[in-house]
Amino acid sequence: MTKKTAITKAKEVVASSIVDLYSRTLPKCLCIADLGCGSGPNTLLVITEIIDAIELERNGMGHPPLEYQVVLNDLPGNDFNSIFKSLPIFYEKTKKEKEHQMGPCFISGVPGSFLGRLFPSKSLHFVHSSYGVHWLSQAYLKQFQKDFSVFLRSRYEEIVPGGHMVITLLGRTSEDDFSTDFSCLKELLAKSLNDLVSQGLIEEAKADSFNLPLYAPCVEEVRAILQTEGSFDLEKLEMFETNWDLSLDNYNEEFVFDKYTSAQNITRHLRAITESLLVQHLGDAIINNIFQRFTENIEKHLSEEKSREKSRNVNLVISLRSKN
Structure with missing residues (x-):
């Protein structure tokens, strides 16, 4: 499964989450972080979808334009230069589609591992991560429990109270089923x-x-970690399947x-x-x-x-x- 497919499948959950956040808080500047952004043609896809969802809601509510601060994160070896070279086209396309009605959008890159702090305290409104969290610093279940807990605690320190996060990762259907995934x-x-x-x-x-330092958890394992770590309320947990091909x-x-x-x-x-x-x-x-x-x-x-x-x-x- 490609990251583009994962982003597309999770689109409705992401849109629902970010619109709920915007409607409740009405920030003048919305700060968004995409963790494990990569550097391919789909890097800015989720950012585009987030802005589209917000702008549709904002126009419907009749509210004035807001500013966007977008921070793209990946490991230091990621090709951030290719992302930055694509930004002028992204900015021009966004302005044209929104007919210059949206506020300015500021995009930057932050290299580093998300298994630890990356941003100032309470500076983010919304965090997105697709196909990153299932990668481990080591293997396997105990390490996933440790790494995911560190990830959650780090994001809790960085996200404003009531802020949202949407994560997409590989999983499996049950605790005992390792044969169909x-x-x-x-x-x-x-x-x-x-x-x-x-x-x-x-x-x-x-x-x-x-x-291969990758662990695909089942729903029960994810729920248990979230409950034990305790920094976030679970709003929604959905499962979907795709063919290998x-x-x-x-x-x-x-x-x-x-x-x-x-x-x-x-x-x-x-x-x-x-x-x-x-x-x-x-x-x-x-x-x-x-x-x-x-x-x-x-x-x-x-x-x-x-x-x-x-x-x-x-x-x-x-x-x-x-x-x-």
Whole structure:
């Protein structure tokens, strides 16, 4: 699943949350932070959707224009320069679409890990994070509990009382179910590494020591952490599923399933997520072999109808309000 899909699926929850915040507080300047923003073509998508929702509500209420302060965050290695180069086009497009009726929008970047403080105390109205929180500093459940709690506590210090936050992350359907979600994809990736070990192309010790630092929690685990940490009230928690191959979510009656094409699509998405980690651990010379074998294993997996029916990702959208 791509980040664009996650943002699109969570659009209504984000819009509902930000409109509620605006209607209750009527700030003159709305400060928004997007954590784990990335640097691709979808970086400014969620900001556009937030502004669109606010402007629609503001015009409907007959209120004067407000200013926007937008802070984009990601790790220091993120390509912030490409984001900044795209801002003139973003500003011009926004002004044209809003017919110069909205107030000024100020966008800046803050590099750093969101597992800790990033912003001054009580300076943010709304925080958004898509496909970032499930990445861990280490692995797995206990670390997710620790990292997510640190994330929540840090944001509580930074968000104004009653401010909102919406998080989208990979999840799973139940505490015991690891067979129908991203965990199954991880197992197929592990199998691909082991296949190359058997061929003598990867050292067994290196394959065994590779871990993908990602944890997909179930709803019960998320609720338990929120209750224990205690900084936010849970406004909404929704679950949605998507196919591993996103093209299968939009097929028509004339669609003919092709397991090889689908396997290639899935590999392309997973490669975008994992390649840098694999290169760091195993070197770049073996990367093409890994993903070629992964494509083959995915194709075998999709050959069985029962397995194909289970080839879906579970996603959680969490809407929170900071306690006073």
